Amino acid sequence: MQRYNSFTGYYRKKYGERLQKVVIDAGFTCPNRDGTVGRGGCSYCDNAAFHPSYSTAGKPLRQQIDEGIEFHRVRYRNTRAYLAYFQAFSNTYAPLPRLKSLYEEALSHPSVVGIVIGTRPDCVDGEKLDYLAALSEGLVLKDWEREIAGRRLAAPLVTVEYGIESCHDLTLKRINRGHDFATARLAVEQTAARRLETGAHFILGLPGETKDMMLDECSVINSLPLLSVKFHQLQIVRGTAMEREFAARPEDFVTFTLDGYIDFFTDMLERLRPDLYIERFAGEVPPRFVNSTPWGLIRNVELLRLLEKRLEERDTFQGALLRSGHVSRNFTVL
Numbered sequence: 001m002q003r004y005n006s007f008t009g010y011y012r013k014k015y016g017e018r019l020q021k022v023v024i025d026a027g028f029t030c031p032n033r034d035g036t037v038g039r040g041g042c043s044y045c046d047n048a049a050f051h052p053s054y055s056t057a058g059k060p061l062r063q064q065i066d067e068g069i070e071f072h073r074v075r076y077r078n079t080r081a082y083l084a085y086f087q088a089f090s091n092t093y094a095p096l097p098r099l100k101s102l103y104e105e106a107l108s109h110p111s112v113v114g115i116v117i118g119t120r121p122d123c124v125d126g127e128k129l130d131y132l133a134a135l136s137e138g139l140v141l142k143d144w145e146r147e148i149a150g151r152r153l154a155a156p157l158v159t160v161e162y163g164i165e166s167c168h169d170l171t172l173k174r175i176n177r178g179h180d181f182a183t184a185r186l187a188v189e190q191t192a193a194r195r196l197e198t199g200a201h202f203i204l205g206l207p208g209e210t211k212d213m214m215l216d217e218c219s220v221i222n223s224l225p226l227l228s229v230k231f232h233q234l235q236i237v238r239g240t241a242m243e244r245e246f247a248a249r250p251e252d253f254v255t256f257t258l259d260g261y262i263d264f265f266t267d268m269l270e271r272l273r274p275d276l277y278i279e280r281f282a283g284e285v286p287p288r289f290v291n292s293t294p295w296g297l298i299r300n301v302e303l304l305r306l307l308e309k310r311l312e313e314r315d316t317f318q319g320a321l322l323r324s325g326h327v328s329r330n331f332t333v334l
Helices: 010-015 061-073 096-107 126-136 169-174 181-193 211-223 241-248 258-271 300-313
Strands: 019-024 081-086 112-119 146-148 151-153 157-165 197-204 228-233 277-280
Touching: 010 019, 019 061, 019 112, 061 081, 061 096, 081 096, 096 112, 096 126, 112 146, 126 157, 126 181, 157 181, 181 197, 197 211, 197 258, 211 258, 228 258, 258 300
Parallel strands: 019 081, 081 112, 112 157, 157 197, 197 228, 228 277
Antiparallel strands: 146 151
């Protein structure tokens, strides 16, 4: 029995073969870093902790893609098709002509069949989304063609992935996001309305949030027209404002043991709609970026095994409480 809707295998099921993401750093920044809406960036963030060594700002995109493909071929020898993943910082935070140049340069690589764009909800607008929709419909790169599993692909795959992090406005303000949740909802709705695959990222354990507050977010997430979601447990990265806040007010943070997190995320899965793909439910930060590794050096594959075991032990599944008639408490944005 499949107890949760894992994103693993999504591309193989839809397109007939595995597609691997190759991370790109295209040299973007964020509006809460350059003074447009704030300074310092998100209080938890050090982007160096979240992307691989081959992905370096200033390095040509073609070189990053080539090195990324070589990096992944060690593990995925039979993979032939790749997605250029614009990950570092906010990858729609630039004038449209620059975005077009970068995206189309990545798509010119013969092994790249699509792009995944990580960005903030306040860094998109109708013009940018219209361009991405036209790109995904084959109206921009009219001579572009690739093959996936023996089938012709006449337009690139385009996914937009939003860092939302929390549905609570007080939390967003505290972590220096520089936008509210209404901005996130609008961006997701406008993106999905253009038939672009839309994903979102959330962090569990942000300061000021209780377990009940995090569980209450599930009803809000269910209401968004998302294809997929990523969840990460909060990890305190060295040198960040979050590290200083955690040292000063540790009582404001919910911290999880490994066993406790597996149980808590099982609680979340029971409240999430069953068609929502779970792309990730925990994150890994290299040990050199954190002061402690309370879960040890456990890898994602072992985390997945533990989650599947817990679901079996509890004889439960994604959306179980929705099917049983469980009604979530009314959510109020705080």
